[in-house]
Amino acid sequence: xxxxxxxxxxxxxxxxxEAWSPPPGIGRLAAINHTVIGLRFxxxxxxxxxxxxxxxxxxxxxxxTSASPFMDEGLYAQxxxxxxxxxxxxxxxxxxxxFAIYLLPKLLGARDLAFPRLGAYGYWCYLFGGIxxxxxxxxxxxxxxxxxxxxxxxxxxxxxxxxxxxWLLGVTFVEISAVCAAVELIVSILKIRAPGMSLGRxxxxxxxxxxxxxxMLFAFPPLILGSILLELERAFGLPFFDPxxxxxxxxxxxxxxxxxxxxxxxxxxxxxxxxxxxIPVFAGHPLVGYRTVVVxxxxxxxxxxxxxxxxxxxxxxxHLAMAFFSAASALVAVPTAxxxxxxxxxxxxxxxRLTIPMLYVFGxxxxxxxxGLTGVMLAMMPFDKQAHDTHFVVAHFHYVxxxxxxxxxxxxxxxxxxxxxxxxxxxxxxKPAFWLIFIGFNATFLVMHFTGxxxxxxxxxxxxxxxxxxxxxxxxxxxxxIMTIGFGLVLIDIIAQFRYGRHFRRNPWKAATxxxxxxxxxxxxxxxxxxxxxxxxxxxxxETLGNELAAGRGYLGFVREGRMETLAVSMVSGxxxxxxxxxxxxxxxxxxxxxxxxxxxxxxxxxxxxLPSSVAAVLILFLLWTKESARRRDTGPxxxxxxxxxxxxxxxxxxxxxxxxxxxxxxxxTLYASLIFGGLFLWTSAPGWPSAAPPEMSFTLxxxxxxxxxxxxxxxxxxxRYAGAAPLGVLVASAIAYGLTMLLLMWMAFTGMPDRxxxxxxxxxxxxxxxxxxxxxxxxxxxxxxxxxxxxxxxxAQRALDLRIGRLWHFYTAVSGVLGIAFVWVLIxxxxxxxxx
Amino acid sequence: MRERGEGRSVLxxxxxxxxxxxxxxxxxxxxxVGCRLGWQGLEVxxxxxxxxxxxxxxxxxGIAAHLLLWRLLRQRETKMARKEEGFARxxxxxxxVAALGAxxxxxxxxxxxxxxx
Numbered sequence: 001x002x003x004x005x006x007x008x009x010x011x012x013x014x015x016x017x018e019a020w021s022p023p024p025g026i027g028r029l030a031a032i033n034h035t036v037i038g039l040r041f042x043x044x045x046x047x048x049x050x051x052x053x054x055x056x057x058x059x060x061x062x063x064x065t066s067a068s069p070f071m072d073e074g075l076y077a078q079x080x081x082x083x084x085x086x087x088x089x090x091x092x093x094x095x096x097x098x099f100a101i102y103l104l105p106k107l108l109g110a111r112d113l114a115f116p117r118l119g120a121y122g123y124w125c126y127l128f129g130g131i132x133x134x135x136x137x138x139x140x141x142x143x144x145x146x147x148x149x150x151x152x153x154x155x156x157x158x159x160x161x162x163x164x165x166x167w168l169l170g171v172t173f174v175e176i177s178a179v180c181a182a183v184e185l186i187v188s189i190l191k192i193r194a195p196g197m198s199l200g201r202x203x204x205x206x207x208x209x210x211x212x213x214x215x216m217l218f219a220f221p222p223l224i225l226g227s228i229l230l231e232l233e234r235a236f237g238l239p240f241f242d243p244x245x246x247x248x249x250x251x252x253x254x255x256x257x258x259x260x261x262x263x264x265x266x267x268x269x270x271x272x273x274x275x276x277x278x279i280p281v282f283a284g285h286p287l288v289g290y291r292t293v294v295v296x297x298x299x300x301x302x303x304x305x306x307x308x309x310x311x312x313x314x315x316x317x318x319h320l321a322m323a324f325f326s327a328a329s330a331l332v333a334v335p336t337a338x339x340x341x342x343x344x345x346x347x348x349x350x351x352x353r354l355t356i357p358m359l360y361v362f363g364x365x366x367x368x369x370x371x372g373l374t375g376v377m378l379a380m381m382p383f384d385k386q387a388h389d390t391h392f393v394v395a396h397f398h399y400v401x402x403x404x405x406x407x408x409x410x411x412x413x414x415x416x417x418x419x420x421x422x423x424x425x426x427x428x429x430x431k432p433a434f435w436l437i438f439i440g441f442n443a444t445f446l447v448m449h450f451t452g453x454x455x456x457x458x459x460x461x462x463x464x465x466x467x468x469x470x471x472x473x474x475x476x477x478x479x480x481x482i483m484t485i486g487f488g489l490v491l492i493d494i495i496a497q498f499r500y501g502r503h504f505r506r507n508p509w510k511a512a513t514x515x516x517x518x519x520x521x522x523x524x525x526x527x528x529x530x531x532x533x534x535x536x537x538x539x540x541x542x543e544t545l546g547n548e549l550a551a552g553r554g555y556l557g558f559v560r561e562g563r564m565e566t567l568a569v570s571m572v573s574g575x576x577x578x579x580x581x582x583x584x585x586x587x588x589x590x591x592x593x594x595x596x597x598x599x600x601x602x603x604x605x606x607x608x609x610x611l612p613s614s615v616a617a618v619l620i621l622f623l624l625w626t627k628e629s630a631r632r633r634d635t636g637p638x639x640x641x642x643x644x645x646x647x648x649x650x651x652x653x654x655x656x657x658x659x660x661x662x663x664x665x666x667x668x669x670t671l672y673a674s675l676i677f678g679g680l681f682l683w684t685s686a687p688g689w690p691s692a693a694p695p696e697m698s699f700t701l702x703x704x705x706x707x708x709x710x711x712x713x714x715x716x717x718x719x720x721r722y723a724g725a726a727p728l729g730v731l732v733a734s735a736i737a738y739g740l741t742m743l744l745l746m747w748m749a750f751t752g753m754p755d756r757x758x759x760x761x762x763x764x765x766x767x768x769x770x771x772x773x774x775x776x777x778x779x780x781x782x783x784x785x786x787x788x789x790x791x792x793x794x795x796x797a798q799r800a801l802d803l804r805i806g807r808l809w810h811f812y813t814a815v816s817g818v819l820g821i822a823f824v825w826v827l828i829x830x831x832x833x834x835x836x837x
Numbered sequence: 838m839r840e841r842g843e844g845r846s847v848l849x850x851x852x853x854x855x856x857x858x859x860x861x862x863x864x865x866x867x868x869x870v871g872c873r874l875g876w877q878g879l880e881v882x883x884x885x886x887x888x889x890x891x892x893x894x895x896x897x898x899g900i901a902a903h904l905l906l907w908r909l910l911r912q913r914e915t916k917m918a919r920k921e922e923g924f925a926r927x928x929x930x931x932x933x934v935a936a937l938g939a940x941x942x943x944x945x946x947x948x949x950x951x952x953x954x
Contacts, residue, residue, distance in 0.1 A: 190847065199847075200924030291924075295931045302854030303939065306861050318953050320868055320892075323946035324861065331942055572843040572925050680866075684873040 005551040012528045012552050015559040020524040022585040030587045032116040033524045034101050037123050039420070041098025044127060045091050051134065052086035055079050057484055060444075064477035066465040076461035077144035078163070082137050084147025085167065088263065089174050090130045092405060093216075096270045097122070097181040099412070100209045102420075104185065106515040106522065107203045109194025109531045111556075111566040112582055114187045114656040117589050117625060122180035124593030129173030132600065136166040143167035146459065148260065149230070151241035151252040156234045165234060165604055168227045173600045175220050175227075182216035183663045185209055191568045191577075191656045194514070195555060195644075197533040198574040203513050204287055204538060207294050208273030211301045212266055217663060218305070219262035221671035226255030229678070229767070235606070238756055238763035240678065246760035248686035250315055251678055257308035258674065265304040265332075267401060269297060271408035272339055275361060277538070278415055279343045281511045282358050283350030286539060289342040296335035296342075303332040313384050322381055329379030336372060340365070355509075356430040360411035363438050364403055371399030374449070392452025395445045402441060410437075410490065415509065417494065422521040423501025424508050429493040436486030443479025447472050507542045517546035529557030529641065530567055533574070555640045567640060568649060568656060578652040579638045583628045592621040623785060626802070630789075634798045651798045661805045665812045672771060672816055679764040679827050691761040694832030695753035697824065705744035706821045709776060712737030713814020716783050720803045727795075727803065731787035734810065738780035741817070745773040761831040765824045772817040779813045782806040849929040852906055853936030860899035860940055864947065867891055872953035892947040899944065903937040 022031035031037070058079050062069050071079065101119055105112055113119055136142045143163050145154040154164040189210045193202070229240045230252060239245035241252050280287045287293065306328040309317060317325075343365075352358065374396040377383050387393060418424050451472040456463065463469055507516040514537060518526055529552045531545060548554065555576075556565055568578040595617040602610035629650050637645040649655040683689060715734035719727035749769040753762040782805075789795050789802045868888075871877065876888035885893075910930040 198924065291928065291931070294928055295935060298850060298928070298932055299854060299935050299939070302851075302858060302936075305858065306943070318868065318872065318951060320946060320950040320952040321865060323950050324865060324943055327943040327946070328861075328939075331939055570843050572846045681869075684869045 005547075008552050009528060009550040012550075012557065012559075013523065016525040016528060017523060019559050019562050019564055027585075029590060030585045032120040032583065032585055032589060034105050034113045034116060034119060035522055035524055035526075037116070037119045038098045038100075038102025040123055041094050041101060041126070044123075044130070045095035045098060048086050048090040048094070048130060052083055052091055053484060053487060055083040055086065057480060059083060060477040060480040062461060063463075063473045065474055066463055066467070066470050069462045071461060073461045074144065075140075077146075077459070078137065078140075078142040080459060081143045081146055081167075082133070085133065085143060085171065087401075088147060088267075089171055090126075090133070092267045092401070093178055093263075094126050094174075095409065096212070096267065097126075097178065097185075099274075099409070100185055100212075100270065101181070103416070103515060104188060104206060104209060105192065105566075106518065106526055107205055107513055107537070108189065108192065109197060109514045109527065109533060109537070110188070110192045111526050111530070111564070112192075113184050114192050114568075114580065115184050115660060117583055117586065118180050118184050118660075120589035121593055122177035122184070124590050125180070125596060126174050126177035128593060128597040129170050129177070129600070132173065132597070132604075133166060133170040136163070136170070141166065148256050149252075150256075151230060151233075151249040152243075154230060154234075154252075155241060162604060165231065168231045168234070169600045169604050172224055172227045172231075173597065175224055176596070178216050178220050179224075179664075179667055182213045182220070182667070183660050185213035186217065186663055187656045187659045189213065190571045191654075191659065192566060192580065193569050193574060194531045194533045194537075195567060195569055195576040196531075196574050197537055197569065199572050201533055201536045201574065203536075204276045204290060204293060205273040208269050208276065208297055211297050212269045212273075215262050215266050215269070215301050215304070217667045218670050219259045219266060221667050222255045222674040223259035225671045225674045225678070226252055226259075229255075231603070232763075232767070235603075236757070238766070239758075239760050240682075240763055242760075243687050245758060246682065246686055246688040246691060247763075248682055248760075250312070250685065251681055253312050253315065254308070254681065255674060255678065257311045258305075261308040261311065262301075262304045264397075264400065265300060268404040269300070271364075271405045271412075272297070274408045274412035274415075275343060275364065276339070277513065278357050278361060278411055279346050280350070280538065281415075281509050282353045282355060282361075283347045284353070284510075285346055285350030286512075286536075287342065288345040288349060289338075290536070293339055293342050296338040300332060300335040303328055303335070307332060307379075310379055310384070313381055314388050326379060326381055330376060333372060333376055340369070355414075356425065356427060356434070357411040357415040359431070359434045360407050360414065363434065364407040364411070367399055367403030367407060367438075367441065369403075370446075371396060371401075371403045375400060387452060389458050390452035391448045391456045391458060394458055395448035395452060398441075398445045398448075402445075410434075413490075413494075416515075417497055418501070418504065418508050419515060419520050419522065421498050421501060422503065423497055424504045425493070425497045425501055429489050429496065433486050433489035433493055436489060437483050438486075440479045440481070440483025440486055444476045444483060445479075447475045447479070451476065506546050511542065512540050513538050514540060514542065514545070517542035517549060519546075519550070525564070527554065528552055529554030531555075532642070552641075555642055555644065557641050560638070567646070568652075568654075570654075576640070576644055576646055577654065578649045579640060579646050580649045580656065581629075583625075586628075588621060588625055592618060592625075595621055619781065623781075626785075629801070630792070630794045631799055632793050634796055650801055652801075653804075655801050657801065658804055658808070661808045665808060669812070669816065672820075675764075675768060675771065676823060679768070679823070682760050682764065683827065683830055686760060688759070689761070690832050691759040693755055693758060693762075694828050695756075695762045695765050695824075697748050697752040697765075697828065701744055701748055702821055702825065705741055705748065706818045708737050708741040708744065709772070709817040709821075710814050712741060712776065712779060712783075713810045713817075716779060716786075716810025717807050717814075719783075719786060720800060720807045728787050728790050731783045731790065735780040735783040735787070738776045738783065741776045742773050742780070745769050745776065749773070761827065765827060768820045768824050772813075772820045775813040775817060779810055782809045846925040846929070849910065850925060850932060852910070852929060853903070853933035854939070856899070856902055856906060856933075857936040857939050857943075860895070860902075860944060863895050863899070864892060864944055867895060868952050877953045888952050889947070892952065896944050896947045899940055900937070903933065903940055907933040907937060 022028050189206050232238045239247040241247045241249050307325050309325040310329045456469045528550045531554050564582040566580050568580050570577050599614040635648050639645045712734050715730050719730045753766050756762040756766040786803050786806045871888040877886050879887040881887050881890050910933050
């Protein structure tokens with residue numbers, strides 16, 4: 001007898017739920033599913049937003065009148081620094097990550113992201129890094145040198161306590177989470193989609209997040225490097241930013257803003273992606289100019305990397321260089337405008353419905369356009385000189401960030417809350433909440449433009465009564481409190497929706513995307529079976545499709561050996577390619593994050609003896625992650641239903657993890673390039689060059705080290721060719737060559753530059769050699785790990801993924817290492833004989 | 838392998854503005870290095886300094902590379918039979934035009950602005 005579709009759906013649901021559910025109770029902490037991790041990110045970011053908001057209220061209370069200060073300048077500095085740090089690093093970026101982690105698989109027709117454990121690890125790093133910063137605030141030792149931590153204010157001379165260390169280490173810890181998310185999002189968008197979903201059929205939000213992921217991958221490494229260098233200066237005296245010893249504080253500004261300006265677009269673009277999803281739904285018309293919007297967001301991403309110096313106009317830069325950055329700053333308005341016109345055209349072509357999400361969309365239009373226009377004003381040098389470091393700038397970036405991020409994300413929150421809660425809002429509080437936020441925001445920050453134009457500088461904890469700024473500040477403070485009440489109402493509204501909202505059938509907003517083709521709240525596996533997409537994925541019929549998928553009439557409409565599976569496709573055409581066998585729920589990400597936090601805490605406490613053991617623990621734990629993919633026999637193509645079959649990812653030449661390694665190396669190379677840039681920048685611009693006592697390195701030893709490294713890399717790369725035959729000896733030989741390289745490099749670093757604290761030239765050379773040594777050490781680990789996998793029978797000609805991933809590392813290490821050794825020689829030659837003008 | 842071809846298509850999306858970024862880095866670097874080495878004081882011909890000459894040369898090479906890329910992508914775009922893969926090529930071609938415009942707008946000042954003051 002044929003089984004009824006409803007009973008098939010129920011049976012499938014039970015089987016999938018059993019396979020996907022984490023253990024009960026405390027075992028839930030082992031959950032790695034994207035829905036759980038995404039929600040954890042969003043809720044934690046919400047908590048940090050509330051804390052950052054309380055700090056903002058303290059600032060506004062302090063500045064309300066000239067007679068109201070209750071914090072001294074030291075405490076006030078901690079409060080405004082932590083406000084900025086929390087809002088940028090602990091609220092905005094993690095909220096985006098959580099949002100994308102929760103949503104992307106659902107929009108792409110997948111059951112999970114490519115690397116669920118990486119997402120979980122990223123979350124724990126974020127949480128522990130955030131707690132570290134908050135603990136410092138509670139202990140009265142929070143960072144106090146501004147959210148951009150400018151040197152020399154943040155140097156050990158001017159900030160002798162641990163306040164700046166907390167920022168440098170805490171933020172770097174949190175940034176691990178961002179880089180993990182970037183890798184995970186890019187690979188997932190490019191590979192983990194429903195079959196048939198070519199790049200041209202992707203929902204527009206996926207395009208936005210693909211671009212944002214790439215931006216995060218390249219924007220964060222310069223700041224990570226900057227933080228490492230500043231911490232090395234503070235902890236060990238290596239003078240990268242000290243002008244008296246060949247350093248330059250401007251190097252910090254360059255590294256910070258190389259991250260800091262793209263960061264603004266990293267925050268804005270996901271919010272713009274939300275708008276590009278919502279506006280077509282509520283206009284009842286597909287997005288106008290899909291292709292043009294894609295072109296605009298890619299252009300915007302690149303342009304945003306070419307205008308970091310507009311934050312540094314006042315430091316003394318040549319007319320020509322300023323023209324480059326000023327032109328790029330003005331030009332970035334063009335792709336922004338293209339998107340705004342696309343949204344307006346979509347609204348004009350459709351029949352807009354004025355819902356709560358749309359109220360926030362209109363709030364966005366009003367606020368963000370003002371922020372954009374003041375941005376164009378500030379991009380112009382003459383105006384910037386007048387308004388620099390005044391409250392005008394504060395008002396501008398709040399218009400951009402709250403207008404361009406908070407308003408759209410609130411629209412998104414109200415749009416997807418029914419998806420999360422399974423209930424439709426009752427809307428009693430939503431409208432008053434919106435108006436309180438909108439009015440409060442404009443009262444606070446519109447007026448702040450005038451305070452700035454009247455000359456009130458940023459970061460002052462008090463001002464004179466006769467300054468003429470008092471009435472404007474009072475209005476801003478009252479506005480700030482009104483806005484806070486609005487946010488409070490939003491929170492109550494959310495709670496009310498979970499408690500009193502009404503249940504609904506599928507797709508309450510009449511959307512045309514896959515996220516609504518599943519039960520709500522969503523099950524952990526998202527789709528009981530996966531769809532085949534035959535048109536643009538924002539022109540689908542979720543109601544019909546949802547029933548079909550629930551009844552198992554798609555791909556993978558079954559559970560294979562209790563495993564969690566999803567599909568991978570070819571990047572551009574969306575052709576079915578692999579069955580991705582996902583890891584089971586595990587505690588490993590949590591343990592690995594704890595071991596990572598031990599490293600950062602030991603650094604902060606200057607307990608350097610703990611560092612080797614914490615690094616070893618992290619390494620061993622990461623190696624344990626690979627147990628899951630160990631197979632002793634080839635499986636061959638697996639059936640995926642609908643008459644199709646595909647190789648498991650462990651046997652595919654294009655496995656997601658191979659792409660992940662490639663992207664990780666791209667981020668690594670960015671950090672390395674930033675270091676090389678730093679060395680060259682100091683040579684061209686820093687005072688105190690050439691060095692009076694340049695490093696002395698043995699040419700013979702350098703050649704030997706380069707040769708050993710090249711041999712180690714070549715052996716590692718070659719091993720892949722013998723997969724399944726006898727690469728064991730080759731890999732062991734590679735590891736030995738890496739070991740020799742490390743010994744030579746360490747000898748050169750410690751004997752060739754004994755006075756690395758006396759001049760930046762020696763310090764830069766020392767760090768470059770350390771970078772190469774660390775990579776060689778990891779190269780040895782990759783080689784030995786590969787040898788072990790071969791010896792255990794986990795590698796065959798078909799199952800050569802471990803070696804192929806290692807091959808990428810070996811290649812990069814050899815090339816970057818040899819170049820690094822050559823760079824050290826060139827820099828020593830230039831830095832000891834070039835002569836400063 | 839087909840995946841490699843598809844990987845190349847994804848990379849081509851970044852080609853236009855990748856070139857813009859490269860031109861930016863080269864111009865900004867040579868502007869700084871030239872000022873450090875005193876090229877602005879070395880006249881090569883007709884009142885044009887070595888510094889200006891190098892920057893104009895880099896600018897010209899950059900624009901030529903943009904034009905070459907655009908032509909290459911246009912040719913590939915018309916050859917692309919499969920619609921799904923054609924989308925990436927069309928976007929890449931559009932981006933190469935946008936990047937050309939961006940280079941002209943951002944770097945044209947190498948002809949007249951002071952490089953070291």
